[in-house]
Each structure stands twice: as structure tokens, then as C-alpha cells.
Amino acid sequence: MIATLFLLLFLMLLFAVPVFVALSFSSLMSFSFFSNMNLMVIMQRMLGGIDKFSLISVPFFILGANVMKNGGIANRILIWVRVWVGHLRGGIAFSTEVACMFFGAVSGSSPATVVAIGGLMYPALKRNGYHEGFATGLITSSGSVALLIPPSISAIIYGAVTGVSVGALFMAGVGAGLLYGLFYLWYSAWYAYKNKIPQDKRTSWKERGKATKEAAWALGIPVIIMGGIYGGIFTPTEASGVSAVYAILVSMFIYREMDFKKLLKTCIDSAETTAQVMMLLAAASAFGWILTVGQVPQALGNWLASANVTRVTFLLLTNVILLIAGMFIDGSSAIIIMVPLLYPLSIKLGINPVHYGVIMVANAAIGMFTPPFGMNLFVAQPITGNKMIAIIRGVMPFVLISIIALIIITYWSSLSLFLPRLVYGGMI
Template structure:
């Protein structure tokens, strides 16, 4: 049954079927051919896959990200970041990465970050002599940090399929996301020195104060999300709703760049994006259940134990599998499929489940812009106007830089675990 299941899955993916159809149809056919249970079980499993409290936060975070993009919040974050680092060597590239980190902290969406920041920064990067390849690569890759910096939809999905605390995952993602961003910042600085990019004038203290004041309402969103969770005021799910309402209030009544008509359009777009995520989760739930019935997790765990893989080799194997998977399917899909298989094995090897989640999310982040099918590649095309060939050439150095960051996140677990251990205790 399992052999037929995977043959059907890869055949459908090869035929360019949507991922949710590939997962659900292959599982359905294997179910019909090899079991005598009623088909209603499939519907029950699909519903059960999305009937989880943690998943309620996804539509709110998606709505919040779209509101920020339309309501002027992204632009103010960008201006604020430029006053901080724009006067350094490679200042505009550093601004792009810093802005992506902060926008990721208020959106949780990598494609939304590329659209919001890329459309504004790409022409400026080319004008400042950074080169088209570097500029489009930076725009396409920098948005990936949004998957690590909380709130992260990928972290929510990992928590939903494994039962790990989403709050702890958010805390761990903060440390890992900062490390990931620092690696990018160092590369941007090195590139600017090598390419001889001219240095812009440093912003005055008055300009920094003015930009900070204008962006203060926007910067309040990550403070609300992380501060509320850190202090135990509300759960990550409740934080998502509060953040969305806050973003709408700021966009409509403080910045006044959003009216009811644009809010309605934003809600429609957000509902469509939410439906895409939820149907993917439902389909993956059925697929995962078929794997469990076929004893795949148990057999894989026994194979790894019999092979005497240690934690170091096991984590490297997971990274290799996920990097390859990220070339062909989106990171959330990869987490949904692979996490239930590797999670029990990791527990037997003594690997921290929160750290494992951060590693998987980091891989998902890299997969967002890894050729040939990384979603950010296709999002960056209309945002920059570049051809797909130029975009792929531009991102390749950033793929290598990201792999360096991934290895640091994988083998320096304290970077991820220091904050959740401060909040939840040493048992995390």
C-alpha cells in the first residue's frame, strides 16, 4: 500500500497537480484499494486535521500581514530601518534585511514580505549600484526570514502536527531568526565592500527620531505579540487576533491609509490564502494517517535505531531531506509530511522537540526561494520585473549563505532554546 501511495504522490506532483490534490488523491486511492473501511473516514480525518485550536491563529496572521502591506505599515518600517543602518557600508542592503526581519515579525508570511519590501527596495538597490543579480537575490531571499521570526505560520503548523507548544516555538524562532538575519547582514556588508558600493549619508538624530515616531505604531505589533506571550497575558492564538485588530485600527484610524472598501478587499484576499493553507493541512492529515496505518513511522524509526544514527547524523539527514523537498514543494507541505515521521525518532534520540521544530522551519524558509519551485521566486517576478532566469541566478549565493545559517541553527541549539528556557524553564 505504501509503495503505491508514494508512486501516486510523485506521479501527481510530476504532472504539476496542486500539492493538496496530490496528497489527498493519492491517499484516497490507496485507501480505496487497500482497506475496506467506509469513505466517510477520509472526510473525518480531513476535518480532524484542521480542527485544532492552534490553527485558528493562521487566518488572523494572514489578515494582519495583508493589512500591514496595504495600510502603510510596511513603508514606515522600511523608512525606520533605513535611518538606523542606511549610513553604513552596504546600508541599503542592510536596510532591506532589517526591514524584512521586522516585517516578518508583524506578518509571519515570507511571500507577503517579498511583495511589501521588494516592490519598494528593488529599484533603489539597482540605482545605488548594487547590481541586478545581487538586488533581486536579496529581495527574493530576505523575505524567508519571516518564517523564523515570530509569528511564523510554519511554526504553528509544526506545533499542530506534533503537539509542541507554539509559544515555545515562537520564542525559539526569535533567537534563530536573529542569527539567520545576522548571517545575511554580514554577507551584505562583505558584498558592498567588494563591489565598491558608495556609502549614503548617515541619518541625523532628528531624522531617526522622526522615523521612529512615525513607525512606533507599526513597531508596536511585534511588541504586543511577543510581550503578551512572554508575560503570559494571552496565547499565540489569541495574540493573532489582537495583532490583526491592532493592524486594522492603526491602518484605518492612525495612518488613515485604509478605508472600508480596501479592508473588504484585503479580507477577501486573506480568506483565499487561508483556504489554501487549510485545504493543504486537511489533505496532509489524511496522507499522514495512511502512513501511520502502514507502519511507516514505526519502520523508519526502527531502521534509524538499527543503523546507530546519532543525533548529529540524524539532524544532518533531516536537513538534506528537507532541503531537497523544499526544491519541489512549499515548506509547510514538507513539514506536514515529514514532521510526523521524524518527530518520534528525534524523541528517542533525545533531540529537543522545540529545537527540531526550529530546524524544520529554517529549512522551510530556505525552500521558499530554492529553485526550481520556491514560492518567493514566483512572487519576486512581478515585484521586480526580472525574468525567472535572472532571479534564479541572483538567489544562488543566498542559498549558500542560508545553508551556513542552517548549520549554525542546527548545531548551536542554545541559540534557539535560550529564550524559551527563560520563559518556560530548563525543561523546554
């Protein structure tokens, strides 16, 4: 049954069948041919996979991200960041990365971050002397930090599949996301110095004050999300609903860049994206259940024990497997497929489940722009107007930088676990 399951899955992925179809069809066929149980069991497992309280936050975070992109919030965040860091060496590139980190802290979506920030910053990077390859690579890769900086939809998915606290995962993503972003800032500064990129004129305190006043309502969203969660005012799920409503009110009644017609279209687009995510999770739930019934995790665990695989080696194998998977499927899909196989083994080796979740999410972030099929590559193409081969060349230095950051995140567990342990104590 397991051999048929994987054979069908890989064949369908090879022929570019949608991931949720590949997962559900391979599960259904394997179960129908090799089990005497009623096929309704598969339907029940699929429904059970999405019948989880933590997943209620997914549609709200997706809606919030789309509202911020269409309602003027993203633009004000970008302007605010630029007046503060634009005068530094590599300031435009700094503005791009820091804006992506801020937008990631209110959206949790990598493609949405590329669209919201990239469309505004790519022309500015070109005008300020940055080479097309660097500008393209930065725009395409910077959005990936949204998967690490909380709230992260990938972290929510990992938490839903494994049962690990989403709040703890959000906290763990702060340290990892900051390190990830700092590597990009360092590379941007080095590139600007090497290529003698001119610096922006330093803005006055009056201009900074004006930009801060304009962006104050926009900057309230991360304060609501993170402050509310860390302050114990509401759960991550409740924070998602509050932030979405707040974004709508700000966009419609304060910035007045969104009317009811635009809101309706934004809601429809968000519903479509949510449906895709939920179908993927439902199919993955059935797939993971069949793996468990087939005792695949147990067999792999026994193999690890007999082979004396250490934590260091296992974490290295995890990164290699997920980086390769990220070349062909999106990061969330890779997490969904690999968690049933790898998570039980990580527990058996004594790896902290919160830290392991951050490692998986970091791999998912890199997979978002890894050639040949990283989603951000395709999102960036209409924004930059470049051919795909040029985009791929542009992102390769950023792939290398991200892998270096990934290695540090993988083997420096305290970086991720400091905040969760500060809040939850011995529970993490």
C-alpha cells in the same frame, strides 16, 4: 498500501498537481483499495486535522500581514529602519534585511514580506549601485527570514501537527532568526565593501526622531505580539487576533491609508490564502494517519536502531531531505509531508522537539527561494521584472549563506532553546 500512497503522490507532484490534491487523492485511493473501513474515516481525519485551537491564529496572522502591506504600516517600518542603518556601508542592503526581519515579526509570511519590502527596496538598491543580480537575490531571499522570526505560520503548522507548544516554538525562532539575518547582513557588508558601493548621508537626530514618531504605531505590533506572549498576557492564538485588529485600526484611523473598500478586498485575499493553508493541512492529516496505520514511522525507527544512526547523522539526513523537498514544494507543504515520517524518529533519538521544529522551519525558509520552484522566486519576478534564470543566478549565493546558517542552527541547540528554557524551565 504505502507503496501505492507514495507512488501516486510523487506522480501527481511530478505533473504539477496542487499539493493538497496530491495528498488527499493519494490518501483516498490507497485507503479505498487496501482497506475495508468506511471512506468516511478519511473525511473525519481531514476535519480532525484542522479542528485545532492553535490553527485559529493562522487566518489572523495572514490578515494582519495583508493589512500591514496595504495600509502603510510596512512602508513606515522600512523608512524607520533606513534612517537608522542607511548610512552604514551596505546600508541600503541592511535596510532591506532589517525591514524584512521587522515585517517578519509582524506577519509570519515570507511571500508577503517579499511583496511588501521588495517592491519598495528593489529600485532603491539599483539606484545606489547594487548589481541587478545581488539586488534580485537579496529581495527574493530576505523574505524567508519571516518564517523564523516569530510569529511564523510554518511554526504554527509544525506545532499543530506535532502538538509542540507554539509559544515555545516562537521563542525558539528568535535566536535562530537573528543568526539567519546576521549572516545576510555580513554578506551585504562584504559585498558593499568589495564593490565600493557608496554610503547614504548620515541622517540627523531630528530626521530619526521624525521617522520614529511616524513609525511608532507600526512598531507597536511586534511589541503587542511578542510582549503579550512572553509576558503571559495572552496566548499566541489570542495575540494573532489582537494584532490583526490593531493593524486594521492603525491603518484605517491613524495612517488613513485603508478605507472599507480596501479592507474588504484585503479580507477576501486573506480568506483565499487561509483556505489554501487549511486544505493543505486537512489533506496532510489524512496522509499522515495512513502512514501511521501502515506503521511506516515504526519501521523507519527499527531501521534506525539497527543501523545505529546517530543524532548527528539523522539531523544531517533531515536537512538533506527537506532541502531537496523545498526545491519542488513550498516549505509548509514539506513540513506537513515529512513530519509524520521524521518527527517520531527524532523523538526516539532524544532530539528536543522544539529544537527539531526550528530546524524544520529553517529548512522551510530556505525552500521558499530555492530553485527551481521556490515560491519567492515567482513572487519576485513581477517585482524585479527579471527573467527567471536571472533571479535564480542572483539567489544562489544566498542559498549557500543560508545553508551555512542552517548548519549552525542544527547543531547549536542552545541558540534556539535558550529563551524557551528561560521561560518554561525544565519543561523544554
